[in-house]
Amino acid sequence: MDPYKPLTPPDPRAEAQRLLREIGWDESERVQIRLYATMPPKVKIAGMLRFRNSQVAALRKRIQREQPDLTPQEVGLALRRRLDLIKEYGG
Numbered sequence: 001m002d003p004y005k006p007l008t009p010p011d012p013r014a015e016a017q018r019l020l021r022e023i024g025w026d027e028s029e030r031v032q033i034r035l036y037a038t039m040p041p042k043v044k045i046a047g048m049l050r051f052r053n054s055q056v057a058a059l060r061k062r063i064q065r066e067q068p069d070l071t072p073q074e075v076g077l078a079l080r081r082r083l084d085l086i087k088e089y090g091g
């Protein structure tokens with residue numbers, strides 16, 4: 001290699017593809033991103049709320065299974081505490 005020859009900058013597209021491969025990017029994700037970008041906000045939010053509600057319902061059932069003697073109010077309180085812990089310390 002000639003030390004006086006100017007370095008050619010890497011091709012930005014090739015460099016981007018290399019980085020994407022390095023992080024495990026799959027080409028199919030581009031389709032998913034495009035689809036998500038075209039969705040109206042209300043559809044995105046509705047999906048997020050459905051997911052959240054299903055997770056809260058699953059957590060409620062788990063608490064009821066772990067502590068079957070709790071009243072519905074006590075289950076609600078235990079659920080609130082558990083959600084607060086998740087919020088504070090992460091899932």
